[in-house]
Amino acid sequence: xxxxxxxxxxxxxxxxxEIDKSAISVDTKLEDLEMDSLDxxxxxxxxxxxxxxxxxxxxxxxxxxIGEMVEGIEKLLAMxxxxxxxxx
Amino acid sequence: MNTRxxxxxxxxxxxxxxxxxxxxxxxxxxxxxxxxPIESIDVTSMRxxxxxxxxxxxPSELFExxxxxxxxxxxxxxxxxxxxxxxxxxxxxxxxxxRERTAIVTATGAGGLTDLDEQYENxxxxxxxxxxxMLVPQSMANAAASFISMExxxxxxxxxxxxxxxxxxxxxxxxxHSIRNGTVDTAITGGSETPISFTNLKAWEALRVVSNDxxxxxxxxxxxxxxxxxxxxxxxxEMEKAKARGAKIYAEIAxxxxxxxxxxxxxxSVEGPVRAMRNALNDAGTDPSAxxxxxxxxxxxxxxxxxxxxxxxxxFGEHADEVAVSSTKSMHGHTLGAAGxxxxxATVLAIHRGVLPPxxxxxxxxxxxxxxxxxNEAREKKVDAAVSNSFxxxxxxxxxxFRRT
Numbered sequence: 001x002x003x004x005x006x007x008x009x010x011x012x013x014x015x016x017x018e019i020d021k022s023a024i025s026v027d028t029k030l031e032d033l034e035m036d037s038l039d040x041x042x043x044x045x046x047x048x049x050x051x052x053x054x055x056x057x058x059x060x061x062x063x064x065x066i067g068e069m070v071e072g073i074e075k076l077l078a079m080x081x082x083x084x085x086x087x088x
Numbered sequence: 089m090n091t092r093x094x095x096x097x098x099x100x101x102x103x104x105x106x107x108x109x110x111x112x113x114x115x116x117x118x119x120x121x122x123x124x125p126i127e128s129i130d131v132t133s134m135r136x137x138x139x140x141x142x143x144x145x146x147p148s149e150l151f152e153x154x155x156x157x158x159x160x161x162x163x164x165x166x167x168x169x170x171x172x173x174x175x176x177x178x179x180x181x182x183x184x185x186x187r188e189r190t191a192i193v194t195a196t197g198a199g200g201l202t203d204l205d206e207q208y209e210n211x212x213x214x215x216x217x218x219x220x221x222m223l224v225p226q227s228m229a230n231a232a233a234s235f236i237s238m239e240x241x242x243x244x245x246x247x248x249x250x251x252x253x254x255x256x257x258x259x260x261x262x263x264x265h266s267i268r269n270g271t272v273d274t275a276i277t278g279g280s281e282t283p284i285s286f287t288n289l290k291a292w293e294a295l296r297v298v299s300n301d302x303x304x305x306x307x308x309x310x311x312x313x314x315x316x317x318x319x320x321x322x323x324x325x326e327m328e329k330a331k332a333r334g335a336k337i338y339a340e341i342a343x344x345x346x347x348x349x350x351x352x353x354x355x356x357s358v359e360g361p362v363r364a365m366r367n368a369l370n371d372a373g374t375d376p377s378a379x380x381x382x383x384x385x386x387x388x389x390x391x392x393x394x395x396x397x398x399x400x401x402x403x404f405g406e407h408a409d410e411v412a413v414s415s416t417k418s419m420h421g422h423t424l425g426a427a428g429x430x431x432x433x434a435t436v437l438a439i440h441r442g443v444l445p446p447x448x449x450x451x452x453x454x455x456x457x458x459x460x461x462x463x464n465e466a467r468e469k470k471v472d473a474a475v476s477n478s479f480x481x482x483x484x485x486x487x488x489x490f491r492r493t
Contacts, residue, residue, distance in 0.1 A: 018153075038157070038158075038221075038222070041221040041222070042157065042220075042221055042222070044221070045218065045220060045221045048217075048218060049218075054217060054218070
């Protein structure tokens with residue numbers, strides 16, 4: 001797992017939830033963050049903005065932990081890099 | 089014959105003249121206009137530069153972060169006004185039956201349409217890939233009505249009316265009828281509008297009805313309307329219930345009349361407003377001779393004020409000489425879908441205090457406007473009944489009649 005991406009993800013979530021970063025780790029379950037469906041939508045938006053990625057609906061709904069979230073973001077970033085590279 | 093009557097027991101307001109009733113009332117009777125150079129957006133390329141903008145309204149002081157995520161400015165105005173009106177009325181919902189017998193009827197002309205400007209710019213100009221996730225529920229016209237129902241638990245008939253500049257009078261009138269006909273006992277009703285966006289101001293500029301001087305209703309040198317933003321909410325209650333709980337009663341809302349000109353999309357007719365005023369007076373069972381004040385639609389366009397003066401003459405005949413007229417738009421601007429609600433607050437305050445608010449910025453009588461304009465200074469006068477007019481583009485007229493209790 002890319003620690004830089006993990007750290008940035010945790011920062012985005014901590015800021016969104018207005019809690020300390022130390023309260024969140026890659027093992028934290030999303031359900032433990034006590035978010036309703038609107039919170040989840042807003043968090044997805046914040047992550048998309050922060051990483052400049054587009055998170056597909058299925059991927060968003062399957063993610064259960066912060067670790068899975070980080071891995072998902074890593075994959076999307078890699079795909080994006082490939083696409084951007086292909087265009088050049 | 090209807091025996092149920094309806095009382096106005098609470099009022100709340102946010103507009104350029106004040107972010108609460110106390111501030112508004114003070115400026116209203118002092119005759120102090122709140123029209124000023126536009127500050128919230130760049131109007132360099134605009135032919136007109138003035139509006140009545142709400143200043144000193146701090147959403148973060150009134151709403152939680154989560155609430156702000158779903159409330160755009162037009163909804164914030166309505167919700168803030170509803171809180172003040174409910175507090176003012178002292179009403180409390182203590183059981184399911186009373187919650188179920190409370191209606192919420194709000195109004196807005198454009199709703200969140202003006203909030204979309206920023207997002208269009210992001211998508212079209214800056215090639216952004218996404219909008220904030222709450223944009224749909226934020227910008228829907230009924231956002232405020234839904235929020236007020238969630239906040240109060242009131243769960244009777246709840247909806248939003250949109251008929252341009254008549255929106256609020258239609259909303260208040262329908263809420264009033266719902267109480268009078270027995271559908272509900274209480275209503276939270278009014279409207280809000282935030283027309284200050286670049287696209288919307290450009291659209292108004294293109295219509296060539298906006299003044300770059302100021303708003304001078306019924307004055308010979310009037311040069312058009314001035315836009316304003318704001319919102320106002322009234323709490324209406326069935327009269328006997330209001331009395332039984334010892335509520336303060338500002339005035340009775342006694343009649344509502346609505347008509348269409350069936351004539352022209354922007355040019356007003358005399359006939360449609362005349363029928364609307366007559367319908368409202370008939371609905372109230374009030375003889376025209378009992379009316380001492382008309383809070384005019386009075387947009388300060390050449391067409392409206394001449395037409396409205398003729399309509400007032402026709403409805404009141406010789407008694408028109410005894411009917412004082414003012415357009416408070418001269419101070420709070422034309423707030424479009426919120427106009428009827430803001431002017432309803434002005435009208436019930438006038439009845440309650442026995443002082444009529446002035447028509448500010450008045451310079452010179454216009455022979456085309458042969459009515460008794462309350463020029464620039466408030467007039468002490470106890471009136472038994474007052475009429476509040478709203479006439480919308482599209483020829484939709486809505487008139488309310490209020491009575492002293």
